[in-house]
Amino acid sequence: MSKRGRLVVLSGPSGAGKDTVAGKLAESDPCVVISVSATSRPKREGEADGVDYHFLSREDFEAKIDAGEFLEHALYNGNYYGTLRAPVEQCRSMGRHVILVIEVKGAKDIRLRNPDAVLVFVTPPSFSELKARLESRRTESRDDIQRRLNIAVTEELPLAKQYDYIIVNHTVGESAAELGAIITAPQCRREDRNGLIGKILQDAKAENVSAY
Amino acid sequence: MSKRGRLVVLSGPSGAGKDTVAGKLAESDPCVVISVSATSRPKREGEADGVDYHFLSREDFEAKIDAGEFLEHALYNGNYYGTLRAPVEQCRSMGRHVILVIEVKGAKDIRLRNPDAVLVFVTPPSFSELKARLESRRTESRDDIQRRLNIAVTEELPLAKQYDYIIVNHTVGESAAELGAIITAPQCRREDRNGLIGKILQDAKAENVSAY
Numbered sequence: 001m002s003k004r005g006r007l008v009v010l011s012g013p014s015g016a017g018k019d020t021v022a023g024k025l026a027e028s029d030p031c032v033v034i035s036v037s038a039t040s041r042p043k044r045e046g047e048a049d050g051v052d053y054h055f056l057s058r059e060d061f062e063a064k065i066d067a068g069e070f071l072e073h074a075l076y077n078g079n080y081y082g083t084l085r086a087p088v089e090q091c092r093s094m095g096r097h098v099i100l101v102i103e104v105k106g107a108k109d110i111r112l113r114n115p116d117a118v119l120v121f122v123t124p125p126s127f128s129e130l131k132a133r134l135e136s137r138r139t140e141s142r143d144d145i146q147r148r149l150n151i152a153v154t155e156e157l158p159l160a161k162q163y164d165y166i167i168v169n170h171t172v173g174e175s176a177a178e179l180g181a182i183i184t185a186p187q188c189r190r191e192d193r194n195g196l197i198g199k200i201l202q203d204a205k206a207e208n209v210s211a212y
Numbered sequence: 213m214s215k216r217g218r219l220v221v222l223s224g225p226s227g228a229g230k231d232t233v234a235g236k237l238a239e240s241d242p243c244v245v246i247s248v249s250a251t252s253r254p255k256r257e258g259e260a261d262g263v264d265y266h267f268l269s270r271e272d273f274e275a276k277i278d279a280g281e282f283l284e285h286a287l288y289n290g291n292y293y294g295t296l297r298a299p300v301e302q303c304r305s306m307g308r309h310v311i312l313v314i315e316v317k318g319a320k321d322i323r324l325r326n327p328d329a330v331l332v333f334v335t336p337p338s339f340s341e342l343k344a345r346l347e348s349r350r351t352e353s354r355d356d357i358q359r360r361l362n363i364a365v366t367e368e369l370p371l372a373k374q375y376d377y378i379i380v381n382h383t384v385g386e387s388a389a390e391l392g393a394i395i396t397a398p399q400c401r402r403e404d405r406n407g408l409i410g411k412i413l414q415d416a417k418a419e420n421v422s423a424y
Contacts, residue, residue: 120400123408127415146421153416157409165397166405178400185377185397188332188390193378196335197369203339204365209358 005031005092006183007114008099009107011159012122013152015133017169021122022099024176032183033091035100038070041079054084072102072109082106097183104159111162120182121163125170217243217304218395219326220311221319223371224334225364227345229381233334234311236388244395245303247312250282253291266296284314284321294318309395316371323374332394333375337382 012018026032038054040061049055056064061080065073073082083100091098100110110117124130130152134145160166165182169175186192224230238244250266252273261267268276273292277285285294295312303310312322322329336342342364346357372378377394381387398404 121402123412125408127412127419127421130412149416149421153413153421157413157416160409161402161406163402165400166402166409167400168405168408178396181393181396182400184390184393188377188379188394190333190373190375190378193380194373196337196380197372197378200335200339200342201365201369204361204369207339209339209361209365 003095003187005095005097006186007088007092007110007117008097008179008183009110009117009119009163010099010101010122010179011104011107011119011156011163012169013124013130013156014148015130015137015152016122016124017133017172017175018101018122020172021167021169021175021179022101024172025179026099028176029180031095032097032099032180035083035088035091035098037081037102038064038073038084039079039081041077041081056080071100071113072106074103074105076103083110099179104156104162108159108162118165118182118186119163120165120167120179121160122167122169122175123157123160125168215307215399217307217309218398219300219304219322219329220309220391220395221322221329221331221375222311222313222334222391223316223319223331223368223375224381225336225342225368226360227342227349227364228334228336229345229384229387230313230334232384233379233381233387233391234313236384237391238311240388241392243307244309244311244392247295247300247303247310249293249314250276250285250296251291251293253289253293268292283312283325284318286315286317288315295322311391316368316374320371320374330377330394330398331375332377332379332391333372334379334381334387335369335372337380 010018010022022034026034036050036054038056038061040056040058043049043055047053058080064070064084069085071083071085071088073080083102083106088098107119111119124133131149134140134148167175167178222230222234234246238246248262248266250268250273252268252270255261255267259265270292276282276296281297282294283297283300285292295314295318300310319331323331336345343361346352346360379387379390
């Protein structure tokens with residue numbers, strides 16, 4: 001059986017590029033999968049169930065909250081958003097690492113209930129770059145941009161200190177490689193591999209090698 | 213100025229593949245360089261000074277020991293082997309990560325004097341694989357192989373517990389990627405990047421963003 005995959009939380013302000021970074025890594029590494037959130041908001045045109053979101057009715061969502069089926073959930077703009085435990089567990093039990101791209105508040109919940117989760121914060125390299133990236137998304141109004149900047153500065157960036165790692169997103173390629181390294185490196189920690197060394201020494205003893 | 217590179221120690225039994233793994237990573241990552249050891253043993257045919265070793269006379273080697281010019285050194289078979297501090301420092305100050313492929317005893321010295329060094333132990337996946345790899349090197353006698361197995365079991369593998377990471381060398385490609393991850397991941401530690409978040413928040417304040 002393969003080793004259990006890791007739970008990776010990715011957060012950061014709008015415009016930091018967290019979705020792009022996660023997508024780039026998942027594209028190149030078959031061991032990495034991005035979690036699909038559940039929501040109680042109505043499906044929009046062009047969205048697919050299980051791809052963009054797991055779409056649930058408000059009643060179903062609340063029943064699942066009561067049944068403890070969510071790893072984290074929150075209410076935004078009157079709609080529920082959350083991460084269902086079951087699909088995440090299923091992927092992890094097959095040895096795949098699951099990335100949750102979620103808000104800073106959800107990240108805190110994950111950390112409390114999953115001490116083994118690794119929390120990664122993605123930030124643009126500078127404030128001017130954050131502004132430039134938001135402004136280049138021509139889909140948003142000036143008010144939207146200012147609201148997002150305000151949330152970044154008052155709510156998101158100050159919580160970076162609760163994360164284990166910070167990726168400074170200069171280029172998507174470099175950042176995806178860093179995220180990959182953050183996921184891979186701890187698998188090589190000595191504490192987790194002492195058993196293998198013990199096994200080799202045991203086998204050597206069985207062959208009476210130390211007596212050569 | 214670029215950030216100072218890391219000091220990486222790679223050890224493991226003969227046949228573990230540590231030179232090949234280090235070589236593979238250095239080949240693909242221009243930020244990684246493998247340190248060339250110094251030795252007082254005579255140059256053999258085909259060896260080049262500064263490539264295979266820095267060749268020093270016994271007197272020069274001892275003078276440099278006295279002058280504190282070595283990061284680590286040891287006497288094997290009547291000859292000195294060691295790592296000169298200056299070339300390592302020069303590479304690190306240019307932001308390159310320096311890998312020292314050295315014996316377990318040297319690794320301990322490095323750790324004592326360089327608490328920031330990262331120590332990586334390379335092991336074959338099993339005892340039978342270790343034996344098979346040594347036996348496949350047709351250059352060594354049966355006695356040599358048994359002596360190397362004996363050193364692996366009595367001196368090297370038991371010291372794996374002093375290392376930070378253990379790479380189980382199934383394939384060179386995977387192991388080189390793991391070594392790369394071990395070097396890269398700690399650069400993203402939150403503690404080292406808090407300053408950047410502070411700077412972004414400061415710049416935002418200067419532009420009065422939180423007051424939007």
